[in-house]
Amino acid sequence: MSPVEMNLEARFEAYVAEDKKIEPKDWMPDAYRKTLIRQISQHAHSEIVGMLPEGNWITRAPSLKRKAILLAKVQDEAGHGLYLYSAAETLGVTRDQMLDDLHTGKAKYSSIFNYPTISWADIGAVGWLVDGAAIMNQVPLCKCSYGPYARAMVRVCKEESFHQRQGFQIMLTMAQGTPEQKALAQDAFNRWWWPSLMMFGPSDADSPHSGQSMKWNIKRFSNDELRQRFVDMTVPQAELLGLTVPDPDLKWNEDRGHYDFGAIDWDEFFNVIKGNGPCNKERLAARVSAHERGAWVREAAKAHAAKQAERRAKSSTHAA
Amino acid sequence: MSSTQHEWPLWEIFVRSRQGLGHKHVGSLHAADAEMAIQNARDVYTRRQEGVSIWVVPADAITASSPDEKDVLFDPANDKVYRHPTFYQLPDEVNNM
Numbered sequence: 001m002s003p004v005e006m007n008l009e010a011r012f013e014a015y016v017a018e019d020k021k022i023e024p025k026d027w028m029p030d031a032y033r034k035t036l037i038r039q040i041s042q043h044a045h046s047e048i049v050g051m052l053p054e055g056n057w058i059t060r061a062p063s064l065k066r067k068a069i070l071l072a073k074v075q076d077e078a079g080h081g082l083y084l085y086s087a088a089e090t091l092g093v094t095r096d097q098m099l100d101d102l103h104t105g106k107a108k109y110s111s112i113f114n115y116p117t118i119s120w121a122d123i124g125a126v127g128w129l130v131d132g133a134a135i136m137n138q139v140p141l142c143k144c145s146y147g148p149y150a151r152a153m154v155r156v157c158k159e160e161s162f163h164q165r166q167g168f169q170i171m172l173t174m175a176q177g178t179p180e181q182k183a184l185a186q187d188a189f190n191r192w193w194w195p196s197l198m199m200f201g202p203s204d205a206d207s208p209h210s211g212q213s214m215k216w217n218i219k220r221f222s223n224d225e226l227r228q229r230f231v232d233m234t235v236p237q238a239e240l241l242g243l244t245v246p247d248p249d250l251k252w253n254e255d256r257g258h259y260d261f262g263a264i265d266w267d268e269f270f271n272v273i274k275g276n277g278p279c280n281k282e283r284l285a286a287r288v289s290a291h292e293r294g295a296w297v298r299e300a301a302k303a304h305a306a307k308q309a310e311r312r313a314k315s316s317t318h319a320a
Numbered sequence: 321m322s323s324t325q326h327e328w329p330l331w332e333i334f335v336r337s338r339q340g341l342g343h344k345h346v347g348s349l350h351a352a353d354a355e356m357a358i359q360n361a362r363d364v365y366t367r368r369q370e371g372v373s374i375w376v377v378p379a380d381a382i383t384a385s386s387p388d389e390k391d392v393l394f395d396p397a398n399d400k401v402y403r404h405p406t407f408y409q410l411p412d413e414v415n416n417m
């Protein structure tokens with residue numbers, strides 16, 4: 001390592017240690033850049049693929065009001081994806097490259113979106129639990145060391161709380177409805193509870209990148225810590241709804257001041273990540289198809305822009 | 321990285337949040353031309369009344385100072401504390417200054 005590089009590395013380390021932000025043109029270690037590109041683009045992909053399970057219910061929402069709300073929520077998720085893609089691009093990766101990686105299956109997205117939304121109650125459960133878990137994960141990222149990522153997350157977090165509240169309100173309405181509606185709410189809760197706990201990632205012991213990310217101030221709390229917080233926050237909400245948490249081992253632990261909960265089926269988690277979840281193929285196919293069917297629009301807009309630019313150039317030479 | 325560029329050009333987006341304030345950088349997005357960049361910026365960055373005016377600037381039209389020049393550019397201001405009002409110690413009897 002040259003003296004100049006040592007100097008730069010020392011400055012980087014000092015910035016991170018002092019909780020200062022790293023900005024796009026600042027020197028940064030290659031591994032830091034790579035880690036961020038991977039994490040931010042995966043995060044962006046998750047927002048975009050996450051539109052699919054909810055988009056599934058836009059045309060079938062039970063009222064015009066619910067439909068408008070769901071549309072706004074799904075549109076927000078598109079926005080989140082766009083904030084994050086542009087944050088990743090400040091690190092030198094192109095949008096084309098990221099989309100390519102998603103469409104070829106090289107890049108991952110949150111495995112939660114590989115589960116189906118089979119009833120309207122699922123839309124409630126997704127907002128309440130999936131957005132709830134996402135908020136838990138995302139709030140600490142507002143303070144992460146990379147400026148553009150942190151700023152994108154501030155915007156995202158501001159918008160997320162409406163997502164969780166509208167989901168909870170759907171659950172509340174159904175839980176207080178007819179016995180059939182309450183049964184649908186319980187069924188959705190049963191199916192989304194465990195995958196939501198898996199959203200925090202593998203247990204700390206099996207999370208290889210966590211240590212380095214903590215040192216770089218990209219990650220601030222461990223997976224298990226955030227998962228515990230989510231359980232502690234959500235169980236009383238389930239009680240308020242009058243729904244049963246689908247975990248026979250769930251119990252308040254007076255000594256720890258936390259809920260104890262049952263073992264997570266990590267085989268299921270890794271199996272879904274590998275591509276064998278109920279909807280992996282459907283989700284990816286929907287993304288690829290949307291991208292391909294939109295190709296002519298992108299081309300046409302480019303051709304139109306080129307033509308307009310040419311016209312402007314001509315008329316300005318005439319004027320001169 | 322792919323050699324042929326398919327993606328639309330990148331635009332930096334600046335939003336005036338209300339009358340009386342300056343435009344502030346909020347992020348970037350891709351669009352085929354300036355008009356589309358403004359429409360997209362409306363949808364991406366002002367869904368909750370965050371703005372009353374939008375500037376879009378082609379990202380490659382921006383020239384930025386380099387972090388390496390930080391010292392050269394900004395150090396000269398370090399030792400000119402007399403540019404700040406707090407540098408001047410005045411008798412307590414002097415009010416409103």
Ligand SMILES: [Fe+2]
Nearest residue numbers: 047076077080
């Ligand atoms: Fe989101």
Ligand SMILES: [Fe+2]
Nearest residue numbers: 077131160163
């Ligand atoms: Fe959300």
